[in-house]
Amino acid sequence: MAEQSGSKIPADLPYDAGQSERAPTKLTVGNLAHMARDAHWSLDTPRSYLVPSLIWFTGGQGRMMIGEEMRGFTGHNALFIPANTSHAFEFGHCVQGAAVFFAAAGNDLPYPDHLLHLRLYGVALQSELNRMIDDLAHEAQTGGQDSDTVLYHQSALLLYWLRRQDFRTAPVPGAPRGSDTAKASGEDHKKP
Numbered sequence: 696m697a698e699q700s701g702s703k704i705p706a707d708l709p710y711d712a713g714q715s716e717r718a719p720t721k722l723t724v725g726n727l728a729h730m731a732r733d734a735h736w737s738l739d740t741p742r743s744y745l746v747p748s749l750i751w752f753t754g755g756q757g758r759m760m761i762g763e764e765m766r767g768f769t770g771h772n773a774l775f776i777p778a779n780t781s782h783a784f785e786f787g788h789c790v791q792g793a794a795v796f797f798a799a800a801g802n803d804l805p806y807p808d809h810l811l812h813l814r815l816y817g818v819a820l821q822s823e824l825n826r827m828i829d830d831l832a833h834e835a836q837t838g839g840q841d842s843d844t845v846l847y848h849q850s851a852l853l854l855y856w857l858r859r860q861d862f863r864t865a866p867v868p869g870a871p872r873g874s875d876t877a878k879a880s881g882e883d884h885k886k887p
Contacts, residue, residue, distance in 0.1 A: 722846050724832035727752065727792035731784070741783040747806050748796050749857070750774040751828060753821075755790030759783065761810060768812075771821050775811035775857055793828050797850060804847070805854045813860050820860070827853045 727750065741760065754770040760783045761776075768774070770791075776782055797804065815821050831849050834842060 722798045722831065722835055722850060723796045724828065724835055725794045725796070727794050728790055730794055731786045731790050739783070741781045743779050743781050744776070744796065745778055746797050746799050747778050748776045748794060749828075749853070750776065750792065750794050751824060752790065752792040753825070754792065755787055757784060757786040757790060759785070761812075766812060769814075771815045773811070773813045773815060773824060773857065773860075775807055777806065777808070777810060780810060793832070795828060795831060795853075804851055805858065807854070807858050807861060811857060811861050813857070815860070823856070827856065 750773070752768055752770055752772045752774075756767070756769045759766050759768060759774070762781055797806075815824065827849070831846065831853065834845050834849060839845075
């Protein structure tokens with residue numbers, strides 16, 4: 696089982712691959728608005744993390760650079776970033792959301808094998824993701840008996856949920872595509 700618990704994310708993000716060689720052993724959930732303000736993220740300062748992360752934007756907008764590709768984001772966008780993936784952000788005003796940094800000890804979790812950028816349309820999907828992240832944050836902060844096991848399984852559930860959204864939003868062969876960004880509405884798309 697992964698050893699995971701939560702703490703406040705420091706401004707310098709000690710598991711940023713550019714600043715540390717040691718990956719965190721505890722799952723951490725942070726407030727995106729505080730991180731954006733304190734960590735001075737910008738497009739001209741790319742970084743990568745030693746652990747996979749999930750960035751959930753609930754409000755605001757901005758731009759991000761993933762590798763060499765520039766993308767925009769708005770509220771209700773979820774971004775799963777695999778470990779050691781170069782990225783940078785430029786936040787507009789009032790960016791809100793959460794960032795989940797998975798523990799290095801959880802390397803047997805069912806992580807998606809690629810970058811995910813999901814635009815989640817529909818209150819049901821947005822509420823589901825909010826609840827799962829809130830549950831992780833609560834368990835990470837309060838701990839308790841079997842907390843490591845609970846966090847491990849909550850993390851796995853969240854990761855399977857993300858993979859399911861990626862599957863639901865995959866393009867139907869032969870259908871025209873407006874963009875390469877997946878859009879989930881809560882309704883399953885039939886695959887042939």
